[in-house]
Amino acid sequence: MSATTTRIALRGDLLDFTGDPGWGETESAAVRFRPDHWLLIENGRIVGAQSESPDDTWERHDHRGRLILPGFIDTHVHMPQLDVIASYGTELLDWLNTYTFPAETAFADPERSRLGAKLFVEALLAHGTTAAVVFPTAHKVSADALFAAAQQHGMRVITGKVLQDRHSPDGLRDDVDQARADSLDLISRWHGVDRLAYAVTVRFAPSSSPEQLAMAGALCAADPTLYMQTHVAENRAEVAWVKELFPEARSYLDVYARAGLLHPRSVLAHGIWLDDADREALRTSRAQIAHSPSSNLFLGSGLFDWDAAIAAGAAVSLATDVGGGTSLSMVRTMADAYKVQAMAGQRLTAWKALHAATLGGATALGLAHEIGSFESGRLADVCVWDWAADPVALRRMDVARHLHERAFAWMTLADDRNLVQTWVAGALRHQRRGA
Ligand code: GUN
Ligand code: ZN
Numbered sequence: 001m002s003a004t005t006t007r008i009a010l011r012g013d014l015l016d017f018t019g020d021p022g023w024g025e026t027e028s029a030a031v032r033f034r035p036d037h038w039l040l041i042e043n044g045r046i047v048g049a050q051s052e053s054p055d056d057t058w059e060r061h062d063h064r065g066r067l068i069l070p071g072f073i074d075t076h077v078h079m080p081q082l083d084v085i086a087s088y089g090t091e092l093l094d095w096l097n098t099y100t101f102p103a104e105t106a107f108a109d110p111e112r113s114r115l116g117a118k119l120f121v122e123a124l125l126a127h128g129t130t131a132a133v134v135f136p137t138a139h140k141v142s143a144d145a146l147f148a149a150a151q152q153h154g155m156r157v158i159t160g161k162v163l164q165d166r167h168s169p170d171g172l173r174d175d176v177d178q179a180r181a182d183s184l185d186l187i188s189r190w191h192g193v194d195r196l197a198y199a200v201t202v203r204f205a206p207s208s209s210p211e212q213l214a215m216a217g218a219l220c221a222a223d224p225t226l227y228m229q230t231h232v233a234e235n236r237a238e239v240a241w242v243k244e245l246f247p248e249a250r251s252y253l254d255v256y257a258r259a260g261l262l263h264p265r266s267v268l269a270h271g272i273w274l275d276d277a278d279r280e281a282l283r284t285s286r287a288q289i290a291h292s293p294s295s296n297l298f299l300g301s302g303l304f305d306w307d308a309a310i311a312a313g314a315a316v317s318l319a320t321d322v323g324g325g326t327s328l329s330m331v332r333t334m335a336d337a338y339k340v341q342a343m344a345g346q347r348l349t350a351w352k353a354l355h356a357a358t359l360g361g362a363t364a365l366g367l368a369h370e371i372g373s374f375e376s377g378r379l380a381d382v383c384v385w386d387w388a389a390d391p392v393a394l395r396r397m398d399v400a401r402h403l404h405e406r407a408f409a410w411m412t413l414a415d416d417r418n419l420v421q422t423w424v425a426g427a428l429r430h431q432r433r434g435a
């Protein structure tokens with residue numbers, strides 16, 4: 001061990017996945033539960049796990065009786081929308097026009113962007129999210145501010161300046177040439193730097209002209225290492241509008257396919273109102289749906305058919321979509337996902353939900369070599385949680401008869417108050433007050 005080696009060991013109940021636990025399986029060989037083990041972290045990377053206490057060359061953190069999980073991956077969330085979270089009384093298109101677009105115009109101001117990005121990144125860490133795919137605003141400064149804040153905290157963040165050149169208010173519209181120049185400049189300065197990656201970020205089909213969609217497709221074609229993020233088929237009025245705006249396209253998703261925006265690094269939020277041909281296009285393109293149950297319930301958008309996506313071979317990750325969603329907590333999001341599936345007569349296991357929020361999200365993003373599990377060599381993005389944070393949860397844990405029951409009760413009852421510590425690449429980045 002060289003003088004510069006940092007060795008950290010975390011003791012607790014280690015829970016992660018070695019593969020996909022499948023749909024509806026409460027017992028799965030893909031679940032790796034190692035109660036009362038030490039997770040070993042050397043120079044920011046996971047190097048193993050063991051039941052015996054490591055020697056005193058390790059900085060030991062004893063969280064006996066607590067749950068230790070890989071940091072959560074939120075595959076769709078909006079940095080500026082902490083200003084509109086929990087806004088009353090609208091569906092998507094009115095919500096955008098009434099609350100969201102006006103709030104986002106303020107991020108033209110570099111100081112507003114800097115403060116918003118700082119608040120946002122720190123809030124992610126305080127909810128146990130260590131990696132995220134994020135929308136800033138149409139302003140280049142908002143993307144710069146978000147990249148800088150994520151870099152400061154050592155986080156894996158994928159983002160890019162929002163493209164929107166029509167059907168948007170003054171102060172939030174760009175144009176094709178400026179948007180291309182801003183995107184290329186941001187790509188040259190941030191893509192592949194530390195743990196950051198650039199996503200060509202089309203807000204949604206209605207707010208980009210066909211010329212802008214073509215420009216976005218050309219950016220993706222020029223560099224296949226870029227991500228792409230957008231919204232698709234979220235709300236019925238939105239879908240009808242897209243049909244009017246793009247009569248030549250077979251479907252909403254097809255607008256993106258025709259522009260060259262569907263590829264393995266595409267992250268499409270929602271996908272509620274898709275058909276079988278769309279799901280087949282997702283399978284063949286290997287693009288993923290970022291399922292956002294909290295947002296879908298709050299904005300009354302609809303019930304996502306997760307089972308149909310799986311049956312079609314389409315990748316699904318899990319996302320908060322704050323501020324359409326009402327919490328940055330991926331735990332609250334998993335609980336909402338269960339309820340959405342219950343409404344559709346389906347059952348989402350704790351394993352499927354936890355997998356989607358960790359290894360599943362990492363795999364869909366092509367990042368399973370870096371994040372999402374406790375496999376040796378992964379960066380140590382790790383969270384320590386209390387199994388229970390109040391007497392009701394404590395009692396429920398006491399009477400749980402097996403591991404899935406316990407994990408499911410945790411996912412249903414826990415929130416950010418259960419979070420004790422957040423580690424990012426082996427550095428302690430958030431600690432509960434008094435912990
Ligand atoms: N569609 C276009 N923009 C947005 C947004 O900001 N939030 C959601 N939920 N859907 C969108
Ligand atoms: Zn969104």
